[in-house]
Amino acid sequence: MHRRNYTLHLTLAAALVVLAAAAGRIERWEWKRGADAPGGGVGRVVVSTTEAPAAPRAAEESEEGFDSEAEVLVRFKPGVSDERMAEIAASLGDRVEDEIESVEGLASIDDLDDEEAAEVAAEYAALPEVEYAEPNFRVSVGPLESHSIRERFVSRLPLGAPNDPLFAEQWGLVNTGQREGRAEADISALAAWQKTQGSKKVVVAVLDSGIDYRHPDLAGNMWHRPADLEMYFDEQLGIVDDYDGFSALGEVRDPMDENGHGTHCAGIVGAEGDNNLGVAGVNWKVEIMPLKFMGRGGFGSTKDAIEAINYVIARKKDGVNVRVISASWGSQSRSRALEDVIRKAGEADILFVAAAGNDGADADRRPHYPSGYKLPNVISVAALDRKDQLASFSNYGAKGVHLAAPGKEILSTWLNGAYEEHSGTSMATPFVAGVAGLVLSVDQNLSVAELRERLFGTVDKLDALRGKIVTGGRVNAARAVGAVQIK
């Protein structure tokens, strides 16, 4: 087999595995919009942990699924024109249903005379103008989502996309224009992943309501206290078993999330990528350190935030390579103590990425903290919607809000193995913290100042942000990691 062909076969096989995975899982996904929360603003996806049979199903099995399913994926040889593809299909009593633009010559074929898919594939494979032909897998989903999911999985997602079944919903990573978004209004994750998918040597701390560190899509990327590091000791707190991270709350000091907010942020930073489950994080692999200072209600005290940051600095001095703190919280109360401890984190070479706030206001006039501290290790992050517009709720500030990231209708991990869609500068913040982690995976010796400058200097400038925030742009992972030349 020609090596190029072999690669293509592998690629298509991988795509089919994704479809198979989807076939096994999508039936168990359940979107609940506002079903269990007031306001109706939450999209919730519950993923069963049990596998469904991935075998192809007959068309008549599900009237709610696709009633006109392409049976075969055919890769025509180079030089075969669109017209010729159509002629060939017509000669076999079929039609070209869709061309898969990202792979030259690849088309899905709809068999109009209802032959077995394997037989149709064999007919095409025997033709001299065909490179290969393989049966398609049937993905059966509910009527509302069926077309769009099929479209996403089969024809829109570019090669190189991870096989996480919900990836097509993650517009912040790859925006194909899904759900009326704007194509490419994303952080250019796919191009970044060509260079790096993250590193387990980089630790990103998520300072929040804790993390559901047992979530199946996060467990593999959680930080744990290394065996050669003693339990944390603090004069006031005494000995704290920080194997799973640190909590400033409670007697046991378990950083398990009881709210969901921290788990959502953690998934954006680093839900395991390409693991055939749920979503992908900005980092497919990374070490996420859970830090808990907000409880079940999603709020906490300044003192407890300081306690947790103090812990991070201590562990950094103990040799843990924690370089980034993601802080998706804040208030309008200024605390010099909080400012001081964040400054200390900077002196320990730790970047502090903070949410700009959700008041829809000019933060230069109405400051929000900790994002508003004028410290050299602080990045203040605004939120964008899927059309690259500043989200209506997002704070902005030509002097004090530095860059923007996707922050509206963001799908990520939630408590109890679930996935939910949420909005806020809370969601934009871990995109930037995650990209910082990606950068460090390839340039681990960057200082905080260099890392911050790298993120600022590689944004995609947007008209919507001109004069609104310092850089006037959206974080771009590909440019930040050097996967794409900076123009």
Place this chain on the structure above:
Amino acid sequence: MAYTKEEAVGRAREDLAGRLGVTGAEVAEESVEETDFPNTALGAPVRDEMSGMMISSGWRIRLAAGGKTYEYRADRNQLRLCDYKGANHKI
């Protein structure tokens, strides 16, 4: 504690009656609406409190007593009284 809408309204009425020194019957339910708040403190943080910057769904509960209107905000995990005597309060 975890609140349903009815429980949140009941607890708010009880709280307001206690604060004002009136009976529950003297507290009227003006309106209860589902809405989105700007953060996990339901847009009503207390002093020195930090909250998640996530749009959070909840209930805006308006109660009336003695000719004045009082606003409570609630979700499943919390109940807050807004701008009462110049400050927000967690109930």
